[in-house]
Amino acid sequence: MKSLSTKMVEESLAKPDIHRQWGDEYLIEENERFFNLAFDYVVRELNAPRDATILDAGCGICLHARRLAARGFNVVAVDFSESILREAEEAVRAAGLSRKITLRREDLLSLSFRDGSFDYIVCWGVLMHIPDVETALSELARVLRPGGLLVVSEGNMHSFQAKLRRDRCSIKGMQCLGVKRTPAGMEYWASSPAGMILTRHADMEWLIEKGRSNLLYVRSHVAGQFTDLYTRTPSRLSRKLIHLFNNFWFAHIRFPRLAFGNIVLFEKEV
Ligand SMILES: C[S@@+](CC[C@H](N)C(=O)[O-])C[C@H]1O[C@@H](n2cnc3c(N)ncnc32)[C@H](O)[C@@H]1O
Incomplete structure (x- = not known):
């Protein structure tokens, strides 16, 4: 049965x-x-081979699914929000990628795919909004074929930015209802007229450990964006400098511990 917090987040994301x-x-x-x-x-x-199929788990408006499709892959893009799936469908059609991207309503907590259905999965910025992250991770592991690869992008609670802004909810315009340390990371609950939303800054060691208990082993772990403070900076020049720094860090340093964005590539044990 779904917890109250899961139901609250689902309602907001709908x-x-x-x-x-x-x-x-x-x-x-x-x-x-x-x-x-x-x-x-x-x-x-x-x-992956050019015609491979990638599962985009929690696709949102399919920005990244479109990116993957434009690089030649077939994408099964899933999300449980009907409203975002409608927008995604329009965007995919407008980009002329309807033959490459299949959209489907799915809940990461109970995916309808059979065990081992996918060789490749991308889950970008999604687990951080799921209260029952352990179930979502084990579902991703279940639908991944042994030997398959899973890319996860999350915010890192040990990053420079997360430490600097520990007391603040990260969603602009939303009222912060509290911050809690859980085994999975620092959890921020915020409320808006649209409802409650959770954002978790992950404890990356915990995530990696949970991966291991689902037979997912780390193949690489690198920085994503060093900071997303550009979302809070009105000055164009400061934003430009932040983006330059983010891109420099990603291209040349990639050390994940200090960076807010973290990208982990897991491989499932054969
Ligand atoms: C922050 S957005 C990221 C979207 C996309 N991956 C990107 O990076 O642009 C998180 C997405 O995950 C979806 N999501 C959250 N919980 C989900 C769940 N349990 N099952 C399926 N989708 C979920 C939301 O509806 C939302 O579209």
Whole structure:
């Protein structure tokens, strides 16, 4: 049975409001350079054949599914929010990628796919909003074929930014209801007229350990964006400098411990 917190988050995500806000903050032109660098990296690491099928788990508006499809892959893009799936469908059609991307409503807590259905899975910025993250991770592990690869992108609670802003909810315009240390990381609950939303800054060691108990072993663990403080910076110049620094860190340093964004590539034991 689903917990009360899971039901609350589901209700909020069913509405378009929070998705719009994420879109305005993250899916922006200024981030294109980083996302292209990051997905070039992901594609290199996956080293998948051109016609491979990738599961995009928690696809949102399919920005990354479109990125993968544009690089030649077939994508099964799933999300449980009907409202975002409708927007994704339009965006996919407008991009002329309807033959490459299959959209489907799925809950990461109980995926309808058979065991071992996918060779490749990308789960980008999603686990951080799921209260029962352990179940979601074990579902991802279940539908991954032995020897398959799973890419997870999460916020890192030990990062410089997370430590600096420990007392603050990360969602602009939302009222912070409290911060709690859980085994999975620092959990921030915030409320808006659209409802309650959870954002977790992950304890990456915990995530890696939970992966191991699901037979997922780390193949690589690198920094994503060093900081997302550009979402809080009105000055164009400061935002530009932050993006330059993020891209520099990602391209040349990649050390994950200090960075807010972390990208982990897991391989499932054969
Ligand atoms: C922050 S957005 C990230 C979207 C996309 N991966 C990206 O990076 O642009 C998180 C997405 O995960 C979806 N999501 C959250 N919990 C989910 C669940 N239990 N099952 C399926 N999708 C879920 C939300 O509806 C939302 O679209």
